[in-house]
Amino acid sequence: MASASSLSTSSRSAAAPAAAAPSFRQRRWVRMAAPLVLALVLAVLPLVLPEFANETIARIGVFAVAVLGLNVVMGYTGQVSLGQIFFLGVGAYVTAYGVQNDWNIVLVFVLACLIPAVAGLIVALAAARLGGLAIAMVTVALPIVGVPLAKRLSEFTGGSQGLSARFADNPEWTGLYDDQWQLYIVLVIGGIVFLLTRYLVRGKYGRAFAIVKGNENVASSMGISPYRYKVLAFTIASLIGGVSGFLYMLVVQYTSPETMSFGHSIELLAAMVIGGAGSIVGSILGGAWYVLVPQLTNAVDASLTALLQGAVLLLVLFVLPGGLASLPRALTRGRRRSGADRGVGAPPTTPSSTAGSGTAAEGSERERQGPA
Amino acid sequence: MGTFIQLVIDGLSTGSVYAALALAIVLVHSATGLINFAQGGMAVLAAYFAWYLTNQGVPLIVAILLSIVFSFALGAVVERWLMRRFERGDPDTAVVVTIGLLTLITGIAGWLWTYNNQQFPSLFPLDTVSFLGVSVSIRSIGTTVVIVVAMVLLQALFVGTKLGLALRAVAINPQSAAFSGLPVGRLLMVGWGLAAVLGAVAGALVAPQLTLTPGMLDNALVYALAAVILGGLTSPVGVVVAAWIIGILENLAAVYVPFIGHDLKIAVPFILLFVVLIVRPQGLFGRKTVVRV
Numbered sequence: 001m002a003s004a005s006s007l008s009t010s011s012r013s014a015a016a017p018a019a020a021a022p023s024f025r026q027r028r029w030v031r032m033a034a035p036l037v038l039a040l041v042l043a044v045l046p047l048v049l050p051e052f053a054n055e056t057i058a059r060i061g062v063f064a065v066a067v068l069g070l071n072v073v074m075g076y077t078g079q080v081s082l083g084q085i086f087f088l089g090v091g092a093y094v095t096a097y098g099v100q101n102d103w104n105i106v107l108v109f110v111l112a113c114l115i116p117a118v119a120g121l122i123v124a125l126a127a128a129r130l131g132g133l134a135i136a137m138v139t140v141a142l143p144i145v146g147v148p149l150a151k152r153l154s155e156f157t158g159g160s161q162g163l164s165a166r167f168a169d170n171p172e173w174t175g176l177y178d179d180q181w182q183l184y185i186v187l188v189i190g191g192i193v194f195l196l197t198r199y200l201v202r203g204k205y206g207r208a209f210a211i212v213k214g215n216e217n218v219a220s221s222m223g224i225s226p227y228r229y230k231v232l233a234f235t236i237a238s239l240i241g242g243v244s245g246f247l248y249m250l251v252v253q254y255t256s257p258e259t260m261s262f263g264h265s266i267e268l269l270a271a272m273v274i275g276g277a278g279s280i281v282g283s284i285l286g287g288a289w290y291v292l293v294p295q296l297t298n299a300v301d302a303s304l305t306a307l308l309q310g311a312v313l314l315l316v317l318f319v320l321p322g323g324l325a326s327l328p329r330a331l332t333r334g335r336r337r338s339g340a341d342r343g344v345g346a347p348p349t350t351p352s353s354t355a356g357s358g359t360a361a362e363g364s365e366r367e368r369q370g371p372a
Numbered sequence: 373m374g375t376f377i378q379l380v381i382d383g384l385s386t387g388s389v390y391a392a393l394a395l396a397i398v399l400v401h402s403a404t405g406l407i408n409f410a411q412g413g414m415a416v417l418a419a420y421f422a423w424y425l426t427n428q429g430v431p432l433i434v435a436i437l438l439s440i441v442f443s444f445a446l447g448a449v450v451e452r453w454l455m456r457r458f459e460r461g462d463p464d465t466a467v468v469v470t471i472g473l474l475t476l477i478t479g480i481a482g483w484l485w486t487y488n489n490q491q492f493p494s495l496f497p498l499d500t501v502s503f504l505g506v507s508v509s510i511r512s513i514g515t516t517v518v519i520v521v522a523m524v525l526l527q528a529l530f531v532g533t534k535l536g537l538a539l540r541a542v543a544i545n546p547q548s549a550a551f552s553g554l555p556v557g558r559l560l561m562v563g564w565g566l567a568a569v570l571g572a573v574a575g576a577l578v579a580p581q582l583t584l585t586p587g588m589l590d591n592a593l594v595y596a597l598a599a600v601i602l603g604g605l606t607s608p609v610g611v612v613v614a615a616w617i618i619g620i621l622e623n624l625a626a627v628y629v630p631f632i633g634h635d636l637k638i639a640v641p642f643i644l645l646f647v648v649l650i651v652r653p654q655g656l657f658g659r660k661t662v663v664r665v
Binding site for chain 1: 409458477486487594601633636639
């Protein structure tokens with residue numbers, strides 16, 4: 001049954017330390033200082049890196065936000081969505097249209113969040129009605145309908161030509177280059193989205209999502225409506241998708257119907273699973289995967305990109321179901337297991353802090369062993 | 373009126389292609405409880421196989437028959453070596469696996485035969501026949517007839533043979549089937565193989581029209597999934613009827629509703645889907661499933 005929990009490994013994140021001395025990551029001063037150091041590094045990095053690196057990091061940030069949104073609905077709530085790229089596309093189009101019509105940039109940002117969120121809400125209200133895999137089956141249509149729709153609504157979208165828009169040019173007083181200024185905006189907006197999402201999935205709503213993911217019947221018996229929480233998760237995912245669309249427009253400055261093609265939708269899902277489902281760090285890794293791997297494979301052989309993506313996705317699902325984010329844990333677990341074989345130390349027992357989600361997941365597994 | 377009947381018959385033929393794909397999805401779902409997003413991709417691979425054989429000088433009909441054998445083996449191999457591990461686990465993970473498989477198959481086809489459109493020879497002549505004053509394309513009729521025959525044969529297999537009985541037993545309750553001595557694993561392979569065959573038939577029939585590309589059936593997959601939801605996962609007849617309704621409606625909408633036109637007709641099943649999901653979430657013909665906690 002090890003593979004069954006593949007997408008839910010995150011619920012075991014607290015399994016690492018056993019008893020004795022607190023590990024490095026648990027020491028108080030490390031926990032206090034680490035975010036500060038991270039913020040400091042992120043603040044300094046754009047100033048010292050070359051332009052190309054800044055642009056690449058900014059693109060990674062854009063897609064990390066998109067993957068994070070996908071993670072909310074898929075990694076944390078367990079509903080497969082193939083439509084995330086559609087909301088990125090809608091956000092990008094709204095941004096481009098607003099900028100071209102000289103709307104206030106704050107208003108553009110709010111609209112770029114709200115319009116995809118409303119679209120996502122409508123889709124989820126219908127799709128989540130049918131339990132199980134219906135969300136996957138309905139959302140697969142979003143990119144496939146979205147591309148011809150964008151071509152058709154050419155007065156808003158510019159048709160197949162697409163729209164380009166330039167905004168957030170670097171103001172005079174900063175003395176920064178454009179790429180640095182853009183990266184700072186991506187880091188600030190992306191950072192806020194990541195922080196908010198982190199609080200969301202670790203709090204009350206996150207626990208509700210985890211129970212819906214683990215077992216819908218248990219959830220409804222606890223007074224948690226699976227339908228309502230699925231719709232909520234999907235709407236939040238669409239909203240975050242809209243934010244990533246805004247950032248996409250900021251960094252790439254151009255969007256066309258191709259932005260939300262079916263292929264990109266699948267790549268985004270692959271990036272999320274490879275990065276690590278249900279993991280904040282995994283979302284960043286997923287964004288990096290989405291941006292960097294096509295660059296690498298294009299350098300080798302462009303026709304191999306899809307083949308490699310598919311092969312790696314399957315490989316990850318087989319050997320590392322928690323994605324790249326679970327790699328360190330998998331390695332330490334392997335080491336500890338070989339230690340246990342020699343009679344030193346004991347394997348970790350049950351997770352401590354995330355007991356709720358853990359038991360829910362286990363309950364569902366046990367139930368599935370019975371006759372269907 | 374003439375155009376209308378022509379549109380309906382053309383719609384019936386594209387609807388049959390969706391129906392075959394949708395039926396394959398239902399077949400896999402009833403056997404293993406998961407949705408195979410790679411069903412279209414596997415059919416495309418079979419179509420490429422047939423296309424490759426015809427380029428080597430094999431007659432078209434033989435090539436298609438060989439590609440059917442090939443896709444049966446492909447389905448069985450995929451079930452045994454890829455899906456088996458994920459079947460009794462989380463269905464969402466299994467779905468992601470099939471999406472990975474779709475990417476992989478698309479990648480393999482694109483790598484071996486490029487992403488350019490290839491001409492696939494048509495099994496039927498491109499002429500039209502006049503019937504009661506209406507000209508109807510032979511290809512549309514032929515496609516519909518072949519797929520209906522394939523579905524009837526499949527139904528006969530399921531209802532009338534011992535193998536079919538065993539397949540149904542495994543679909544209903546794998547544990548009990550195993551206790552009564554059925555080789556569950558091998559039967560699951562057969563089920564996946566049959567589903568892949570159905571897809572391959574559809575792929576070979578639609579390939580001349582769409583021209584062969586690795587993503588040829590991506591749109592058809594969306595139609596098929598819409599048909600599966602509309603018809604209800606538990607009702608094969610409902611799925612086929614829904615696929616025909618979708619095929620006919622989108623063809624009519626493309627011509628008679630100016631805003632939709634040919635490029636947006638894929639939105640038709642989607643709109644239909646919304647209405648049905650709101651009004652009748654178990655599908656037009658499906659029954660409500662009750663789960664015991």
